[in-house]
Amino acid sequence: MDTFNKAEITRRGLLAGTGALVVSFSVANALAQQPAQPPAAPAPAKPPALPGSLNTDRFLDSWIRIDADGKITVFTGKVELGQGIRTPLIQVAAEELNVEPGDIELITADTARTPDEGFTAGSQSMQNSGTAIRNAAAQVRELLIGQAATRWNLPADQLKAEKKTIVSPDGRSIGYGELVAGEFLHVEAQPQSRLKTPDQFSVIGRDLQRVDIPGKVTGGVAYIQDLRLDGMVHARVVRPPSYSATLKNLDASTIEAMPGVISVVRDGNFLAVVAEKEYQAIKAMRALEQAAEWDEPANLPDQAILPAELVAMEGDIGTVAESGAPAFPNGPTFEATFTRPYIMHGSIGPSCGIAIMKPDGTMDVWSHTQGVFPDREAIAQMLGLPEDRVRVIHVEGSGCYGHNGADDAAADAALIAAKVPGRPIRVQWMREQEHMWEPYGPGMVTKIKASVGPDGKIDNWAYDLWSNSHGTRPGDAGSLLAGRTKGNATPLKLPKLSINPNGNGDRNADPLYAIPNRRILWHFLPDMPLRVSALRGLGAQPNVFSIESTMDELAIAAKTDPVEFRLKHLTDNRAADVVKLAAEKFGWGRNEVPRGHGVGFAFARYKNHAAYLAIALELEVEQETGRVRVIRAVSAIDSGQAVNPDGIRNQTEGGILQSISWTLYEAVTFDRTRITSTDWSSYPIMRFASVPDTVEVHIIDRPGTPFLGTGEAAQGPTSAAVANAVRNAIGKRLFDLPLTRERVKTAIGA
């Protein structure tokens, strides 16, 4: 509401100026394709809904600016996380502005410069920011045409925008830069845009090479870790040895005297060192670790019985979906409990943050956060500063995959910078810190009961899931490790059960299949003994793993091919299309599966309203060891209008391989006190030896339809396809992730 009022005031002020009136007429002319509105309608109580994130940042020049020299700058509140989002955002802008992608400079999230688009999460950057930028670009193009039409006294429909100029049929041309003056683009966007139609596209739908790769492969300053600011010094944090440890004793005097050490910072349970050189900071950090004595309660769950421990933490129960009344008078056809352990993001580059407290009392923070605005709010609150005295600037870090240590490293740097003002403080987390302190994807338990009726179709489905919230992101100081450990600490706000269409722990818990009687319940776990938050896909991976494993068991019970069985239950043609395409490209059912091999299939529509993805894969199981290797994977994805097909392929290949790694190898380990998976040997992930021979991604492009996002679509289906292929290979169903060699070998031997 507040945002709306501010916008309204600005707009009224603007409309008082003559130039702006011309502009508003131009907008009306430019958008004359809309049906005529009834005249003199009363002022609306609410502003009209605008496309994508334009709805929250409503002025065109929040998104696109054109300088007098014709330079075009596009602003997004989204950030590059390794997903390659910069390139398709540039593409949609270039397409609608009728310029080359190389003509555009893209500025990503910065609290001082860009729109506030919340978090870059949930595979929504194309839907939110891509849609906003595309519409804004189309409206800017029409404004430029309208302006040229006014100057030349020609009808706008005779003019064309091309190569950063507006041209007339009689050969006159004028540059974009010459047409913009003053506040020309400072106008509120309209609900409708004259978007180009797919047959007019020259940039959308093209495999444009990613703009960030050349710098990354030639040693450019590509990551926050590469920033070297004037006068920058190096800090390292000493975290407690376990979540609830408190500092008992510390004598830091010898550390303060170590070479290069500028400061030893202690604030409650927050400890850090600052040194001139990086390795000096590391040595001082190690010495500080030795010097600190902690009290540590043993309050972690018993990992040996983790599923039972999770179920026992149950609090509120929420209904995710319900239709009909599932009943099993003759018992279910299939009944099972599935489990997923805590798993980690495991970015290859540990988190990094840089901050400087400037002489005027304002602070600049550089972070690879997913949300500069919420991060600013949390940091300002932690420091007791007004928000407008803190600026958070996004700089890319190592691959993100969700809420990892990025915000915490930024907060560490900010807290240290507040105590050591005047020089940029660079905090680099160590490997073990990332492994021990990043918020994990929560451990989950799911229980399913389902039955198949005499018609060979599923008639009853009861599904219960036990999970923490998958969202403890910034917004307040308690979300930050530094905020929680410093003196005068802010405790973490405990999330509450909330069920909404985007889903959380319950994401994709409701199968897309036509089932007359269903009930899906989320047994919410309010306590979070391990730190948890958003990891790529949230609950979608464990839920789809459970649902699609069950679909295969039901297909077997119904004596139906698993692909055919799924198609029998799909009413959405786009869903059926990806299933059919993946099956066809894989050659599903066409070849005999060699001994020791297995094939598996799975499907999901991400969040039940985003991208469709189906996958078939073949794997081999080494009978003696239980080792599983996926040999080939074939997927089909429908992300709506494909802007950069190779970007979709790259993300989907990555999602498939990462999900195979989660499925086969990964589990956070802990004893009753501490996290024990502290490096890559105690938390193994996929290595080259286990990588498939081939991975195919087939795109079903849907020109002219909304963007559906891509990044997380493969996580769930891939896990399930692996489990189904293992079932196919060894004849036994495995219910507990990860499908380790030991578990597979035990199943073979049993």
Next chain:
Amino acid sequence: MTITLNVNGQNHQVDAEPDTPLLYVLRDDLELNAAKYGCGLGQCGACTIMIDGKAALSCVTPLLVAEGREITTVEGLGTIENPGPIQQAFIEKQSAQCGYCIAGMMMSAAALLKHNPKPSDDDIRSALRTNLCRCGTHMRIMAAIKRASELMEQAAVPAATNRSAG
């Protein structure tokens, strides 16, 4: 103490404690960005460089050990204006997602291709066994290394012809 380091064909005087891992000297003193800190334990390969033509993990190589030897980083393979064949291949095959591991991958590849110009899939998998990628770019990394091998072969052919002609 002052140590002379030969990096990408140039000598540099470096003032650092001799036990400093080479990685920090490359990054902080010589301002070479490519080699990355990933684990500091020699487990992930993000810091891979070449020492005397062999892949080495700079995060566990003390500065003193590197003295008097030929150190090569990704910056020594080419520039953004004039990328070398390995860099060209990684761009052509779009072999990065976040790209943080890629410099290490490229250096493992450079060391492999130096000794084995036409590696098989198994050779590549073996040479990269200590390099971790979290984004799942593995397929494209393997494709890029094969492509780099082709590009290097193509580049070598005219040179060989010239020599025989001369």
